[in-house]
Amino acid sequence: MQTKQKRHVYKREIIMSKILDYANEIVPCQRNWDESYQIPEEEIKYITDVATIVPTKQQKSVFSLMVITNRQIINEIFEICYEKTDKFMTFKKNSQVRANLLLVWTSGPHPYSGQSLGLAVGISSSAAALAGVELGYKTGFCKCFVAPRARDLLEKYVGKLPGKEVPLMLGIGKPDENFDTRDVTIDGVLKAKKETNGTKNIPIHRLT
Numbered sequence: 001m002q003t004k005q006k007r008h009v010y011k012r013e014i015i016m017s018k019i020l021d022y023a024n025e026i027v028p029c030q031r032n033w034d035e036s037y038q039i040p041e042e043e044i045k046y047i048t049d050v051a052t053i054v055p056t057k058q059q060k061s062v063f064s065l066m067v068i069t070n071r072q073i074i075n076e077i078f079e080i081c082y083e084k085t086d087k088f089m090t091f092k093k094n095s096q097v098r099a100n101l102l103l104v105w106t107s108g109p110h111p112y113s114g115q116s117l118g119l120a121v122g123i124s125s126s127a128a129a130l131a132g133v134e135l136g137y138k139t140g141f142c143k144c145f146v147a148p149r150a151r152d153l154l155e156k157y158v159g160k161l162p163g164k165e166v167p168l169m170l171g172i173g174k175p176d177e178n179f180d181t182r183d184v185t186i187d188g189v190l191k192a193k194k195e196t197n198g199t200k201n202i203p204i205h206r207l208t
């Protein structure tokens with residue numbers, strides 16, 4: 001009995017440290033990739049299963065998921081990943097989207113928008129990123145893109161999308177080992193170095 005209990009505690013500790021490690025891993029935004037690497041199809045399925053199985057409010061299909069590995073399409077998307085006003089010279093800098101696997105969340109078919117859509121996409125993308133690091137990959141989120149152009153571009157390949165919004169993108173893949181996480185590269189060539197945004201301090205109120 002004693003041994004069984006000990007084993008249980010030990011196992012629980014391993015699980016707890018794993019999820020914490022994964023949470024830490026998805027914080028830095030990976031900005032360079034071994035662009036020639038291909039993620040095996042069963043791993044892509046694993047990540048997309050996780051991203052689409054996590055709950056949405058009333059289990060409505062509030063988003064669609066674009067699962068992109070085609071390098072030409074990724075290149076096209078990369079071109080529109082910049083701040084519309086581009087005060088911070090973000091054009092061709094959001095290289096997190098140049099990953100081996102690019103996930104793009106779009107709205108619909110269920111017509112949620114704004115905050116309700118954002119909540120669902122947040123839960124889904126976070127789960128997808130955790131699944132990605134569990135498989136040994138790096139991740140990079142991207143909100144900084146011209147959404148209507150992203151939608152037009154995607155519609156060119158998949159036909160009319162059910163909704164108008166494109167809330168988020170997430171790159172997952174194998175980093176380029178020649179660079180640091182925050183080095184912005186295009187196909188192995190260094191283009192910029194990004195500073196970290198540092199750490200945050202989320203208040204936790206423990207009520208007992």
Ligand SMILES: Cc1cc2nc3c(=O)[nH]c(=O)nc-3n(C[C@H](O)[C@H](O)[C@H](O)COP(=O)(O)O)c2cc1C
Pocket residue numbers: 026027028029094140141142143144145168182195196197198
């Ligand atoms: C929802 C979400 C959207 C993000 N969008 C962008 C983005 O558009 N551009 C960007 O450079 N980083 C983006 N990031 C990455 C974060 O800025 C990054 O994870 C955070 O700053 C920590 O990494 P750092 O230490 O490299 O700064 C996003 C992260 C999240 C969670």
